[in-house]
Amino acid sequence: MKRKLAMLAVAGTIAFMMSCATYPGVDSRLAEDLVDITKYAVGTNFTQFKTFSIVDSVTLIKDYHDSSKMSNPQTQALLSEIISNMEARGYTLVERKTGNPDLGINAGVIKVTNVSYYYPGWYWDYGYYNPSYWGYPASYYWYPYYPPAVSYYSTGTVIIELLDLKNAKVHDNKLYVDWVAIIRGLLTGSHTQQEVLDNVDQCFAQTPQLRAKLLKQGG
Amino acid sequence: MKKILFIIISVLLLAPGVHAQEKSPEGFSPSSLYTLSWSISVPLGNLSSFVNNVSPAGGNFTGRYFLKKGLAVGFEFGWNNYYEKYPRDTYYGDDGLAITAVQYSYAFVIPWKAGVYYYFMPSAIADPYVGLSLGGDYMEEHIMVQEYDIYNTQWGFTMSPEVGVLIKFGRFSHWGATASAQYWFNTNSFNFAGYNSYANMQGLNFNVGLTYMLR
Numbered sequence: 001m002k003r004k005l006a007m008l009a010v011a012g013t014i015a016f017m018m019s020c021a022t023y024p025g026v027d028s029r030l031a032e033d034l035v036d037i038t039k040y041a042v043g044t045n046f047t048q049f050k051t052f053s054i055v056d057s058v059t060l061i062k063d064y065h066d067s068s069k070m071s072n073p074q075t076q077a078l079l080s081e082i083i084s085n086m087e088a089r090g091y092t093l094v095e096r097k098t099g100n101p102d103l104g105i106n107a108g109v110i111k112v113t114n115v116s117y118y119y120p121g122w123y124w125d126y127g128y129y130n131p132s133y134w135g136y137p138a139s140y141y142w143y144p145y146y147p148p149a150v151s152y153y154s155t156g157t158v159i160i161e162l163l164d165l166k167n168a169k170v171h172d173n174k175l176y177v178d179w180v181a182i183i184r185g186l187l188t189g190s191h192t193q194q195e196v197l198d199n200v201d202q203c204f205a206q207t208p209q210l211r212a213k214l215l216k217q218g219g
Numbered sequence: 220m221k222k223i224l225f226i227i228i229s230v231l232l233l234a235p236g237v238h239a240q241e242k243s244p245e246g247f248s249p250s251s252l253y254t255l256s257w258s259i260s261v262p263l264g265n266l267s268s269f270v271n272n273v274s275p276a277g278g279n280f281t282g283r284y285f286l287k288k289g290l291a292v293g294f295e296f297g298w299n300n301y302y303e304k305y306p307r308d309t310y311y312g313d314d315g316l317a318i319t320a321v322q323y324s325y326a327f328v329i330p331w332k333a334g335v336y337y338y339f340m341p342s343a344i345a346d347p348y349v350g351l352s353l354g355g356d357y358m359e360e361h362i363m364v365q366e367y368d369i370y371n372t373q374w375g376f377t378m379s380p381e382v383g384v385l386i387k388f389g390r391f392s393h394w395g396a397t398a399s400a401q402y403w404f405n406t407n408s409f410n411f412a413g414y415n416s417y418a419n420m421q422g423l424n425f426n427v428g429l430t431y432m433l434r
Contacts, residue, residue: 007429022276023302023323026366033307035365036319145315184365199319206309206317 036202040179041144051094053101059108081197085204090212102166104134110157142174157184246390248341249432251284254397256428260299264421270301270324291336300327323363330356350381356405375407395430
């Protein structure tokens with residue numbers, strides 16, 4: 001009997017050590033630093049675009065039917081950071097209505113539980129920037145690639161989308177989302193504004209393709 | 220009746236089966252043996268580029284059948300898992316995707332092998348052996364970022380030389396312990412979005428297990 005107990009103790013110890021060696025669960029992984037996910041349409045020649053315009057406020061998406069426009073020092077800092085990154089890549093900021101921009105930039109903050117971003121269609125109708133904002137009333141957004149996902153957990157997400165306005169007619173009035181950037185973290189974590197802005201910079205840094213002029217070889 | 224009862228209870232309690240007529244100074248040579256082991260694995264080769272941590276999470280079950288004195292053939296099923304946390308860095312895919320994040324790499328290997336073994340002193344208390352096993356390795360490799368889980372699965376050929384020792388708990392005990400060191404390599408290869416490619420998986424496993432011997 002003692003031998004059996006000893007065997008059980010040994011087996012228990014081994015089982016415990018094995019369980020320590022496995023990876024942490026989703027909750028722990030989500031509690032890590034902000035994650036930056038970017039995706040661009042492979043094959044897009046970003047040098048064909050020279051000008052851009054950006055939304056004047058950030059859309060806060062809370063739920064399926066609950067979204068609102070936000071304009072405060074934080075959201076303006078976010079938009080400014082995007083603008084300065086675009087300018088650093090050689091693009092010129094122009095007026096949305098009069099400047100005939102080649103690119104349009106949407107910015108949103110998703111603060112939700114249980115929302116999937118796998119197919120973005122659901123929220124265009126509920127307050128996120130309607131295609132008509134960009135002067136294309138009969139248009140819709142289109143991903144030329146499978147979009148990265150935002151799903152399932154109580155996350156705070158900043159989403160930035162680069163829309164191809166220049167070729168909208170060629171694309172049958174679809175506004176191709178040529179680049180999307182997603183910055184996400186748990187809502188329970190606290191992230192400073194500077195952290196978010198640093199992560200905007202990181203999104204651009206990890207997309208060297210996005211620039212108005214080609215870099216010189218070896219430069 | 221009492222003797223029969225005694226034998227039955229002995230077997231049920233997995234106690235050493237002692238039969239007076241088999242007592243001899245040399246002990247007995249088992250006809251087959253079965254071992255359940257705990258396996259600690261050191262990743263080598265390209266596996267260590269993917270996950271470099273030594274893994275205490277593994278186990279295997281082996282059965283060996285003696286063809287003649289000292290020479291045995293057998294099977295082995297097992298598993299080892301490996302995991303490592305990598306600090307925040309940027310990873311690129313060839314589909315336009317880039318992710319900057321803390322990343323967890325996780326792999327597990329499930330070998331299914333047959334082998335041939337030679338035991339040098341089958342009737343001794345401590346019986347060293349050498350062996351070589353061949354078979355297939357099923358592998359999975361995961362990269363995990365937050366709730367995302369990108370993974371590959373594949374099968375490959377595996378080969379594994381091994382040295383070890385069987386230590387009997389008594390000269391006539393059915394029970395013993397086996398300790399062994401196993402080097403393995405397999406032909407599995409994988410990549411993530413064509414960016415990071417891995418081939419030439421290798422490892423060194425240290426196994427300690429409980430052995431049951433049939434005579």
